[in-house]
Amino acid sequence: MENWSKFYIDGKWVQPASQNTSDLIDPATEKVYATVAMGNEEDIDRAVKAARQAFMTYSKTTVDERIQLLKKIHAAFVKREAAISATVTQEVGMPIAVSSGFLLDWCKLHTLETIEILRKYAFAEKLGTTTLYKEPIGVVGMITPWNFPIGQIFTKILPALATGCTMVLKPSQLTPLDGIIAAEILDEAGVPPGVFNLVNGDGRVVGEAISQHPDIDMVSFTGSTRAGIQIAKSAADTIKRVVNELGGKSANILLEDADFETAVENAVGNCFFLNGQACDAGTRLLVPRNRLEEATKIAARVANAYVSGAPSDPQTTLGPVMNATQFKSVQNYIQSGIDQGAKLAAGGVGRPEGIHAGYFVKPTIFSDVKSDMKIYREEIFGPVLTISAYQDLEDAARMANDTVYGLAAHITGKDMDKVRQLSRELRAGSVFVNSPDLDPKAPFGGYRQSGNGRECGEHGFTEFLEIKAVVGHG
Ligand code: NAD
Numbered sequence: 001m002e003n004w005s006k007f008y009i010d011g012k013w014v015q016p017a018s019q020n021t022s023d024l025i026d027p028a029t030e031k032v033y034a035t036v037a038m039g040n041e042e043d044i045d046r047a048v049k050a051a052r053q054a055f056m057t058y059s060k061t062t063v064d065e066r067i068q069l070l071k072k073i074h075a076a077f078v079k080r081e082a083a084i085s086a087t088v089t090q091e092v093g094m095p096i097a098v099s100s101g102f103l104l105d106w107c108k109l110h111t112l113e114t115i116e117i118l119r120k121y122a123f124a125e126k127l128g129t130t131t132l133y134k135e136p137i138g139v140v141g142m143i144t145p146w147n148f149p150i151g152q153i154f155t156k157i158l159p160a161l162a163t164g165c166t167m168v169l170k171p172s173q174l175t176p177l178d179g180i181i182a183a184e185i186l187d188e189a190g191v192p193p194g195v196f197n198l199v200n201g202d203g204r205v206v207g208e209a210i211s212q213h214p215d216i217d218m219v220s221f222t223g224s225t226r227a228g229i230q231i232a233k234s235a236a237d238t239i240k241r242v243v244n245e246l247g248g249k250s251a252n253i254l255l256e257d258a259d260f261e262t263a264v265e266n267a268v269g270n271c272f273f274l275n276g277q278a279c280d281a282g283t284r285l286l287v288p289r290n291r292l293e294e295a296t297k298i299a300a301r302v303a304n305a306y307v308s309g310a311p312s313d314p315q316t317t318l319g320p321v322m323n324a325t326q327f328k329s330v331q332n333y334i335q336s337g338i339d340q341g342a343k344l345a346a347g348g349v350g351r352p353e354g355i356h357a358g359y360f361v362k363p364t365i366f367s368d369v370k371s372d373m374k375i376y377r378e379e380i381f382g383p384v385l386t387i388s389a390y391q392d393l394e395d396a397a398r399m400a401n402d403t404v405y406g407l408a409a410h411i412t413g414k415d416m417d418k419v420r421q422l423s424r425e426l427r428a429g430s431v432f433v434n435s436p437d438l439d440p441k442a443p444f445g446g447y448r449q450s451g452n453g454r455e456c457g458e459h460g461f462t463e464f465l466e467i468k469a470v471v472g473h474g
Contacts, residue, residue, distance in 0.1 A: 004176075005037045007200065008183035010050035011193025017042035022173055022202075027093040027320040028311050028358040036176045039201035044168065044209040047197035051139040051166040052215055054194025059136045059164040063123075066162055067115055072189035073161075074111045084150060084181060086312070091175045092146055093275060093311045093319035093359070106438065107154040110456065113440035114158040117461050131473040134465040136164035137241060138217030141210035143203070143231065144179075145223040146172035146322055147277040147381075153182045155455050156220045157196065163464040168197045168216070170207055172223075174322060176200040203227055211235045218464070221245065222279075225405075225449050243453030243463050245279070245445055247379045248407030250428065251400035252282025253390075255413025260291065263412040264298040266435045268385060270410060272306065272363060275319045276330075276383030280408035280430060280444075284369075284376060286396050289389040296367040296387055300346040303363040303385070308352040320359040321382050327359040330382030334364055337375040342366040342386070371402055379405070393418065397425035406447025408432065429454070 005021075006013040020038040025031065077084075085100035094103065123134045140160050144152040153171060160167050171179035183198045199206055207227070211219055211234035221231050222245040235242045252267045254260065270282045287295040311319035321327050334349050347364025361382050369376050369386035376386055390396040400409055409428040412435065413419045423431040429445045443459035445451055453463050 004034055004180065007037065007039060007043055007047070008180075008187070008196070008198040009043075009047045010054075010197065011187070016040075017046070024091070024174070024176070025323065026090055027322055028360075030324075030357055030359070033090060034177070036200055038173065039170075039199040039206050041205065041209040043199045043201070044206060044213060047168040047199050048139060048213055048215050050194035050197055051168055054192060055136075055138055055166045058166055058192055058195045061164060063118055063121075066164065067118055069189060069191060070111060070115045070118070070158070070162060073185060073191075074108065076185040076188040077107060077111065080181065080185065087177050087181060088149055088175075089311045089319075091177055092149060092322060095275075095311050095316045095319050096314055097317075098274070102438070103148065103151055106148075106151045109438060109440040110154055110158055113457065114162050114461070117458050118162040121458070121461065127469075129472050131470045133468040133470065134462070135468055137464055137466045138165065139215060140165045140167045140464065141213065141216040141219045142167055142169040143207050143210060143219065143221045143223065143227075144169070144171045146174040147274055147279065149175035149178035150182060152222050153178055155460070156222075157182065157186070159455075159461045159464050160220075161191070161195070163461060165464050166195045168199060168210060170199055170201060170210060173200065173202045207231070208234055212238065214238050216240055218243065220455075220463070222455075228451060241463075243455070244451040245453075245455055246405075246407070246449060246451040248279050248281070248405045248446065248450050249284065249377065249379050249403045250280055250282050250405070250408040250410065251284045251286050251426075252410040253286045253396050253400060253412070253422065254288070254291070254295065255393075255411065255415065255418060255422075256288050256291070257414040258412040260294055260298060264295050265302050266412065267410070268299050268302040268365070270435070271385040272303075272318060272383045275321055276361070277321060277326075277381050280432075282408070282410040283380065283385060284400075285385055285387045286390050286399055287387060289391060292367065292387065292389040296343070296345050296365070299365045299367075299385060299387060303346040303365050306363040306383075308355055308360050308363070318360075318363055318383060321361055323359060326381060327361065330361050330380055330384065333375055333378070333380045333382070334361075334384060337366045337369070337373065337384075337386075340373045340375070342370070342373055342375060343368045345387075347384070371399065377403065393422055397422060401425075401427045404449045407445075407450035410435075
């Protein structure tokens with residue numbers, strides 16, 4: 001890719017101000033496959049100036065002009081589908097079945113949904129003698145993680161473009177190629193110069209420069225709670241809006257009447273999705289006490305059937321975790337589960353049998369996990385499922401809510417009255433009932449330390465708008 005050493009600023013591929021570069025390591029082989037440019041404060045400053053300038057005209061474009069632009073983005077995305085899947089599979093080790101399925105569907109469904117929202121959205125409304133105008137907030141700084149890379153980029157750039165904002169994107173330093181692909185798509189679609197700008201780099205320098213920049217009006221961040229706290233602090237001096245989409249430790253509750261064979265299989269699949277690195281994964285499976293043994297047996301059998309291997313092989317169902325740091329961290333969690341007395345039902349420390357390179361973790365199931373264990377409380381971000389027993393539904397809700405996070409919860413059961421009642425007890429931004437399909441209308445975001453604000457759907461769209469009240473308008 002010719003643009004690996006450049007940034008996309010003001011509609012052009014430009015040389016970075018900084019000479020710094022970073023090697024990208026394939027998590028499945030531990031081999032370097034690319035070297036990319038890393039930016040600094042000067043690059044961000046240049047990108048923000050371009051975005052500020054472009055905002056003057058882009059914020060005045062009509063709804064129809066922006067709908068046409070989004071349609072062209074959709075078409076440019078579809079042209080690159082095969083390249084996108086292959087890139088993501090190499091970058092993060094996402095099994096090709098996922099990167100050529102769910103990931104692409106996510107981007108396309110959200111593009112089409114954004115077009116629908118934009119078509120219908122009331123940017124002006126009457127309220128007494130007041131007219132309320134919803135106006136684009138301005139220049140948005142976007143900082144994204146690596147685990148669902150182009151998906152997270154699209155989740156931010158679509159509503160920003162639709163509402164008339166301009167933007168500066170810093171993708172994760174581990175997945176910069178996704179930002180480059182996104183820039184190429186927007187360039188081909190004819191997004192005007194300066195509306196979208198890309199600067200690659202790390203969080204400490206480039207991310208921090210975005211959070212602090214006085215000419216950025218909003219930061220849209222997705223990543224760890226640790227970084228979200230730092231970003232909120234750094235952004236505080238300039239009172240910019242901060243939308244934080246952070247980590248989670250979500251519960252997955254099986255009701256007594258669930259079909260356990262399917263429900264436990266789905267629960268393992270949900271936890272192991274994205275190689276165990278999905279922010280909303282149901283990593284704590286909660287089952288009725290008298291079904292603990294049965295659930296554990298099914299989960300172990302399902303986990304042992306996972307196929308670890310080259311992510312580009314369609315047979316592979318579990319790829320590696322992201323990098324050496326992540327691998328070490330997940331290994332430490334598994335060891336802590338063993339040390340703290342959880343029952344290891346499948347997997348354990350070390351690589352899966354027969355695999356000698358790559359950051360592959362054994363698909364791991366712990367049972368009879370107690371609420372004071374580290375593996376029950378902390379976000380592991382690897383293919384490690386904990387199973388715990390509850391007494392009754394009140395106990396299940398209490399256990400699900402016993403966390404500093406509140407990103408998601410999952411419920412499987414047949415009695416919909418019970419399911420609905422339980423869903424209202426859970427302190428989480430999303431409750432997924434009976435393993436539903438993706439609904440692009442559903443907003444996504446967290447309670448408590450999982451963040452604030454929402455992405456996706458109309459609620460995600462409105463995050464990019466300011467409200468102006470023209471009082472006495474008649
Ligand atoms: P991370 O916080 O390490 O990095 C995310 C991004 O923030 C990267 O671009 C990084 O460079 C940047 N960053 C790091 N420190 C920064 C700082 N001090 N200032 C500014 N930017 C900074 O997270 P990650 O490891 O890339 O992603 C995994 C985490 O993301 C998990 O905790 C996961 O739960 C969370 N996540 C949340 C959601 C959600 O929608 N809630 C979605 C996906 C991932």
